[in-house]
Amino acid sequence: MNYIDVSKFISLILRHKPEEINIKLDSNGWADVVELIAGIRKKGYDIDIGTLHEIVEQNNKQRFTFNEDKTKIRANQGHSINVDVELEELIPPNILYHGTSKRFLESILQQGLIKKNRNYVHLSIDEVTALIVGKRHGSPIVLKINSKQMYADGIKFYKSKNNVWLTDYVNAKYFIEN
Numbered sequence: 001m002n003y004i005d006v007s008k009f010i011s012l013i014l015r016h017k018p019e020e021i022n023i024k025l026d027s028n029g030w031a032d033v034v035e036l037i038a039g040i041r042k043k044g045y046d047i048d049i050g051t052l053h054e055i056v057e058q059n060n061k062q063r064f065t066f067n068e069d070k071t072k073i074r075a076n077q078g079h080s081i082n083v084d085v086e087l088e089e090l091i092p093p094n095i096l097y098h099g100t101s102k103r104f105l106e107s108i109l110q111q112g113l114i115k116k117n118r119n120y121v122h123l124s125i126d127e128v129t130a131l132i133v134g135k136r137h138g139s140p141i142v143l144k145i146n147s148k149q150m151y152a153d154g155i156k157f158y159k160s161k162n163n164v165w166l167t168d169y170v171n172a173k174y175f176i177e178n
Contacts, residue, residue, distance in 0.1 A: 006045050007055050011063055013039070014075040029074040029083035033066075036073060062162035077160035080117040087158035087166065094148040095176070096123040096165050099134030102141045113143070113170035120158070120166035123147070144176040 013036065018025050021039025025031050033052065040047050056064045056073070066073050077085065098113055098121070113121045124130040127142050134140030150170070151157060158166045 003051075003055050003058065006040070006047060006051070007059055007063070009040065009043070009045065010036070010052075010055065011075060011078070014064065014073070015078045016080045018081070025074070025081070025083060027084060029079065029085050030067065030072040031074065033071055033073055065161050076162045077120065077122070077164050077166060079119050082119070085160070087160065089156050090159050092123075092147040092151055092157040092159075092165055093125060094146075096125065096145045096147040097127050097130035098123050098143045098145060098170070099130035099132065099137075099140055100143065101134060101138035103138055105141055108143070109172050109175075112172045112174075115168065120168060121170055123165040123167065123170075125163065125165065145170055146174045146176050150174050 013020055013023070014025070014029065014031060018031065021036070021043060023031055023035045023039050033049065037047055037049065037052060052073070053070075056066060063075055063078070064073055065076055074083075074085065079085070100108065115121050122133070123145060124133065127144075130142045131140050134142060147157065147165070150167070155167060155169075160166060
């Protein structure tokens with residue numbers, strides 16, 4: 001079985017469209033594991049609890065988390081639906097990075113980084129990770145962000161369980177030229 005395809009489908013369900021398999025997420029984004037597996041199986045994927053555990057453990061981006069007794073699962077970040085994944089406000093590192101495509105640069109320089117259909121703008125701790133993210137959108141470019149100044153100006157930051165830094169918006173004035 002191709003775990004990548006199943007993982008992408010689980011991301012779709014837990015981050016954007018739980019209705020695709022007729023399940024509901026609670027207010028914190030948790031889905032019942034048994035219901036999730038049953039819904040995924042109805043869509044033609046041969047998945048069981050062991051497969052789900054492997055997908056969660058082997059996912060290189062650590063997109064998912066189980067609750068303590070592993071009866072519930074949720075996506076760590078990246079939601080377009082309104083859920084509270086219980087993020088703790090943290091002081092960010094001095095510099096963070098955002099990977100995107102060069103074709104979006106002109107718009108970003110005018111508008112800043114906006115969350116669009118997601119709950120937060122996603123930022124990376126290092127340039128390499130940001131470059132990988134940027135490659136998914138086309139010819140990549142990495143923006144360097146003065147997160148220390150943003151925080152000093154009262155802008156809140158959060159860090160997901162899989163180490164993605166999150167904020168509501170990044171004004172272009174916080175971009176650092178390389």
